[in-house]
Amino acid sequence: MPPLSQVIDSSQERRRAAAAREVHSERLAAQLGLFLGAAFTVCFVTGLISHLHQHPLGWFPLPSSPAGLYRVTQGLHVTTGLAAIPLLLAKLYVVSPQLPRWPPVDDVVDAMARLALLPLVGGSILLLFTGAANIASWYPWDFFFPVGHWWAAWMVMGALMVHVSLQFPAVKRLFTRSDQRHSGDVSDDGRGLSRRGLLGFVVGGAGILTLLTAGQTFPPLRAFTALAPRRPDIGPQGFPVNRTAEAAGTEDLATGDGYALVVVHRDGTEQTLDLAAIRALEQVSRELPIACVEGWSASVKWRGVPLSAVLAAGGVGTEEMEGRTVKVGSAQQRGLYGSSLVEPDLAGRDDCLLALEANGEVLHPDHGAPVRLIAPNRPGVLQTKWVTRLEVL
Numbered sequence: 001m002p003p004l005s006q007v008i009d010s011s012q013e014r015r016r017a018a019a020a021r022e023v024h025s026e027r028l029a030a031q032l033g034l035f036l037g038a039a040f041t042v043c044f045v046t047g048l049i050s051h052l053h054q055h056p057l058g059w060f061p062l063p064s065s066p067a068g069l070y071r072v073t074q075g076l077h078v079t080t081g082l083a084a085i086p087l088l089l090a091k092l093y094v095v096s097p098q099l100p101r102w103p104p105v106d107d108v109v110d111a112m113a114r115l116a117l118l119p120l121v122g123g124s125i126l127l128l129f130t131g132a133a134n135i136a137s138w139y140p141w142d143f144f145f146p147v148g149h150w151w152a153a154w155m156v157m158g159a160l161m162v163h164v165s166l167q168f169p170a171v172k173r174l175f176t177r178s179d180q181r182h183s184g185d186v187s188d189d190g191r192g193l194s195r196r197g198l199l200g201f202v203v204g205g206a207g208i209l210t211l212l213t214a215g216q217t218f219p220p221l222r223a224f225t226a227l228a229p230r231r232p233d234i235g236p237q238g239f240p241v242n243r244t245a246e247a248a249g250t251e252d253l254a255t256g257d258g259y260a261l262v263v264v265h266r267d268g269t270e271q272t273l274d275l276a277a278i279r280a281l282e283q284v285s286r287e288l289p290i291a292c293v294e295g296w297s298a299s300v301k302w303r304g305v306p307l308s309a310v311l312a313a314g315g316v317g318t319e320e321m322e323g324r325t326v327k328v329g330s331a332q333q334r335g336l337y338g339s340s341l342v343e344p345d346l347a348g349r350d351d352c353l354l355a356l357e358a359n360g361e362v363l364h365p366d367h368g369a370p371v372r373l374i375a376p377n378r379p380g381v382l383q384t385k386w387v388t389r390l391e392v393l
């Protein structure tokens with residue numbers, strides 16, 4: 001009979017090996033894959049919505065209400081994307097023993113499956129890294145972020161479809177054969193994380209990341225925005241600024257002296273309104289969110305004149321406006337987003353404003369003084385600041 005210490009050692013050995021089989025099991029890989037697939041699908045759909053706001057398709061108009069829809073979709077995009085980081089790390093850990101093998105492929109289908117892993121894994125890392133770095137305003141690359149992120153998203157979603165269809169049998173087994181917990185296990189030396197430890201890492205990591213960022217768009221969690229690049233209640237007049245008047249080269253405009261708003265008619269003729277003429281128009285108050293592409297958002301009480309009323313004061317009648325898009329131009333000299341398009345249904349709404357005040361005060365220069373656009377359900381980059389030109393297209 002073996003000595004007691006040897007019995008204990010071998011039973012510990014067996015337990016460690018069993019734990020390793022669990023953590024690297026097909027079942028756990030499929031479970032994490034499902035969560036990761038769901039997170040990436042949410043990110044892809046919400047990302048497409050953000051893209052369509054900025055690159056509208058004539059035949060697929062986005063609704064202009066509810067006013068806070070974009071703050072929800074983009075808030076969800078960033079929060080879900082960040083929560084996907086521990087999920088991806090965990091998934092890579094679970095399948096890691098299966099990656100190096102000899103011969104590298106078994107047959108043609110296996111070769112396809114392994115080939116699809118390159119864009120899937122590489123693209124996922126790229127997406128999550130560029131997304132997280134972007135919201136932290138860190139750009140350690142030479143390409144334009146939305147373009148790189150956009151193409152990486154398509155590559156990943158394509159590879160994900162190939163991957164899921166080839167791994168379908170494993171996903172099916174997950175739902176049909178609950179007793180087959182360890183099919184497809186791989187050998188391991190028993191060292192490393194246990195299944196419980198790994199799940200703790202995923203749930204804890206995703207939970208902490210969500211808790212520390214969701215407050216940038218979800219007010220009850222505002223006190224916990226340690227990882228969010230901006231707190232939505234901090235900034236001039238109680239909300240953040242992405243581009244200051246100094247950065248945009250528009251500081252001189254804020255006094256309103258010599259300010260002129262040029263209204264360009266469809267036939268190219270122009271009419272000019274000064275600030276007094278705009279202020280003399282009937283003003284309305286509306287509470288609308290300002291929702292940044294980077295995920296933060298804040299509700300602001302705006303006061304100003306509906307865009308349609310300003311256009312009317314510039315001589316643009318209802319007939320001329322019928323079915324027309326309005327190009328709103330800024331005095332901003334540097335950077336992108338010097339103008340934005342307002343679609344016909346939005347241009348006619350009484351909550352599509354040229355704002356003169358925010359939260360009860362005359363608009364701050366960094367928020368676009370003396371006149372800025374604010375309209376429902378739009379990314380912040382399209383809420384053009386320092387407006388000096390309205391063009392009926």
Ligand code: HEM
Pocket residue numbers: 039040041043044046047048050051052054077078080081082084127128129130131132134135146147149150153156157293294295
């Ligand atoms: C850490 C995770 C992520 C973060 C923080 C993040 C952040 C962002 C941000 C800030 C934008 C707006 C870009 C802009 O318009 O300037 C964006 C757009 C987008 N994201 Fe993500 N993202 C993440 C993950 C993902 C994932 C996993 C996918 C897809 C599977 C995805 C797909 C997209 C798409 C398609 C766009 C639209 C790009 C465009 O406007 O051309 N993102 N993302």
